Amino acid sequence: MDLDYLRAHPETIPRLVEHQRIRITPLGGAKGGRVERWTLDDGTSLFAKVTEEPNAALPAEGRSLRHLAEPGVARVPEVLTAIPEMLVTAWVDRTAPTEAGAEEFGRQLAALHASGEPTFGAETDGVLATLPLPNTPGPDWPTFYVEQRCEPLLRRARDAGALTAEQASTIESALARVAAAAGPAEPPARLHGDLWSGNVLPGRIGTVDGWWLIDPASYGGHRETDLAMLALFGLPFLETVLAAYDEVSPLATGWHERVGLHQLFPLLVHCVLFGAGYTARTVAAAESF
Template identity: 50%
Template sequence: MGALAAVGLDPGVLGPGSGVRRVTLPDGRAAVVKRGPSVAAEAAGLRWLAVPGGPPVPEVYAADAEWLVTREIPAGGASAAAAEEFGRRLAALHDAGAPAFGAPPPGGPADAWIGDTGMRNVPVESWPEWYAEHRVLAYARRAGLPDTAVFDEVCGRLPELAGPPEPPSRLHGDLWSGNVLWSTDGAWLIDPAAHGGHRETDLAMLALFGLPHLGRVLAAYAEVAPLAEGWRARVPLHQLFPLLVHTVLFGGGYGSRAMAAAHAALRA
């Protein structure tokens, strides 16, 4: 049975093409319906991120290779208390761990998605090796920038720039502020690009485009799971991945921001 049939929806009512729609299911539940090539990876990610004590994620009502139906989360406002709770819960999510850097969620495809571009999840034991090959260089090669030498230099020095070794964390993977949904009962995570990675990457993404009460989020996180010395200086290193993704997707000034982050990482 397909995802729509499982929840009693008629695909003809939803219309053609990919996209996101808010619907009321026949049983009265408010839901979000997505159609597109990324839904199988997103469904696996949502299920994997639903850990005890972690940030809440929308329940997956039904999913297949084409459609994803999830619970609709009512919007609310960000508060200092909710931000602190989010920080503690994010630490619990990261602590749930992953089998390896680059490991996909159980049942999730290796060829996954971040936004509207592909993202390959390939398990690797070493974070510097994995981040260099499958995150920085993979997107620098596709970004169309006139000079990528600075990214090669960063990747060549990653073992010394990466900070103390850490075990793989369970990452949301696309944790910019738009994917933190402030609801009436706190902060929820939506639209993941989940994989095993370095926890500082999720935290660096939160800072990339601004998050309400970010200082409180980070302080509460660090109370539960102290961060390694020098983590603030490594923020540009971890922002290279999302900045290069944005360069691939949107071009514009993101390429120069990615290059500036690379130079900042080398100076750390």
């Protein structure tokens, strides 16, 4: 049993695991399950997320990975299976980030975004971490961003007590300004959707080196949202990434001033998931535009 067999017969993977035909090395817990390194008879390593409580998150992640791989312009691990019980992908051997890798990644990300989407949103709803991600298409990006991204999270954060009534009111006022602050209209970009630095993995699969995209929640959105997310928690050689991106696909004037606008969505996600520790930064992002 080797990688080619699993590619040809992905439906057999759960049975092979059950009968201990794959060597499993536990790597720790994850939300709703655990992560593992699997080793096949031929020595090939695979990455697996496994849960005892089947859910929609793992199939959604698999769909997003395949969607990002479709244009063939970015490094995305191959998906072997994505079912409610497990997600299995190629294993990425981590390497140290380099400036050359950052430059290549910036160019690839620009090409990925430029591959485009038919609309702002997606055909199916997604999952971000443990949160439902509504993807009902909108007529334009500001409408989609407010109605499908920020407003549902604002309500959840307020109801959970992560935001006071006054703080929620400040953010509501900011959402009323999104259309005016959004800058020039752009076509829908094919987004990663959760592009913080932890989901960009410098490494190698086989003989292929690069910066790999993992754990996405892909949809059609504004390309500046992915770029703002990269800056949220810091990325090695970020300026190199942005310069290479801008060379391939020049960014609209004033994009620096819109970083807070695009960071508002992921910061609201963090308010819902982790509580009031992200409140001050979320309000500051809203006030920035």
